[in-house]
Amino acid sequence: MTGFYGEHSKVFVSVDCIVFGFDNDKLKLLIGRRQMDPGRGEWSLYGGFVREDESLVEAANRVLYTLTGLTNLYMKQVGAFGAIDRDPGERVITVAYCALINVKDYDENIRKDHGVEWVSIDEMPKLYSDHNEMVRKAITLLRRRIGTEPLSFNLLPELFTLTQLQHVYEAILGEEIDKRNFRKRVKSLDFIEKTEHIDKVTSKRGAILYRFNKEMYGADTSFRL
Amino acid sequence: MTGFYGEHSKVFVSVDCIVFGFDNDKLKLLIGRRQMDPGRGEWSLYGGFVREDESLVEAANRVLYTLTGLTNLYMKQVGAFGAIDRDPGERVITVAYCALINVKDYDENIRKDHGVEWVSIDEMPKLYSDHNEMVRKAITLLRRRIGTEPLSFNLLPELFTLTQLQHVYEAILGEEIDKRNFRKRVKSLDFIEKTEHIDKVTSKRGAILYRFNKEMYGADTSFRL
DNA sequence: CCAAAAGTGTTCCGTCTACACCCATGG
DNA sequence: CCATGGGTGTAGACGGAACACTTTTGG
Secondary structure (H helix, E strand, C coil): CCCCCCCCCEEEEEEEEEEEEEECCEEEEEEEECCCCCCCCCEECEEEECCCCCCHHHHHHHHHHHHHCCCCCEEEEEEEECCCCCCCCCCEEEEEEEEECCHHHCCHHHHHHCCEEEEEHHHCCCCCCCHHHHHHHHHHHHHHHHCCCCCHHHHCCCEEEHHHHHHHHHHHHCCCCCHHHHHHHHHCCCCEEEEEEEECCCCCCCEEEEEECHHHHHHCCCCCC | CCCCCCCCCEEEEEEEEEEEEEECCEEEEEEEECCCCCCCCCEECEEEECCCCCCHHHHHHHHHHHHHCCCCCEEEEEEEECCCCCCCCCCEEEEEEEEECCHHHCCHHHHHHCCEEEEEHHHCCCCCCCHHHHHHHHHHHHHHHHCCCCCHHHHCCCEEEHHHHHHHHHHHHCCCCCHHHHHHHHHCCCCEEEEEEEECCCCCCCEEEEEECHHHHHHCCCCCC
């Protein structure tokens, strides 16, 4: 016996990453075909086992980095999943983490190397094991938090138009929002600041680009959008 | 190699229970002196290791039943905690569950047998390992949910007065609530129903006892209090 | 008769909602 | 010149917050 808890049994622990992106006015999820047994070939979230020398958060960040080449991503724990037979192979308890990334920051080659794809959340296939449940829970979490936490900016480039921002809200909440009311609320938030730049890509007239000011946000506590 | 994931390492997984009660107009937490090494004698949540033949939820329910003799308790997962050295003994990943119980249902003898006590959440001592963080997170979770989920009834006897109910809200939210506004809102909820019974214990005049009607609640979706 | 808790309505203010038209420009 | 997306204001409804006095009865 090497330690204090020798009489108890150990179990595999993994982390699974629910990676959301935003593209073409839709909320997208990053999934791939599972490349190992059991369940080889099924659609699945990307995950990995927790190593002895890393915390859960570190494991999740490592897996995310492996998958995307990106660090310092917005990430939140969704919860632990521990049904006995949730994994058809052996018993594995998993902790799901939800990450938000800007699709444009994600190198297409890295994506292809991992054999993962962006699928629209309203066209989600059946996923491996209990992964669908994790995704559902992650979406619920996003919906609950988007009104009180500045999530949306993680899905957008640094500079964005108000229309883009509105579309992020609509994609997450799954409902349409009145343009004038939305812009009125945004205007009342001092941490969404107008820049001098104009986007001429999506409209002929051009739209003012805005930026999320992190410092400003730190100042004002708990907003509503 | 007996299975699919043999090359990966396993880890101890435990569940820790954050048990809240309500007594003397205060939100209370159930903690005890840790009875094993390491950390023997420190204030701690009550927990246990997850066995091979039970899910996380089952483990949490077993631990709760062992501790309280009660089943079918209101219980929610708070989250997984997985810092490498969070436990001073060996590496243990733990999943925290928060439960709400009616103090009166808890047999004092069972309580004493386990050497646990109710402490007011504003007099909480330093707890073992990262248990304080778990409690903080559980309270945040309660505060967030109490407005949208019928939590409070789990902390009260089946019949309760409106003043008691209000005190539960005040204890959880940590702020005073206007009596008239509170009662106005309660009256608008059809799943909190008046009974014919009168409580003469806490007031000379007597107060009408109410009951939470679970069926009614199922009907109306998502309230606000 | 008085202390202690129960019970009860109204007004005000701020916030959310609904709603329609003009603007600038590239093709 | 027209199609496309950008940008703007107001009025009414609704919900939340503030606020004080009367009732009952046990001791």
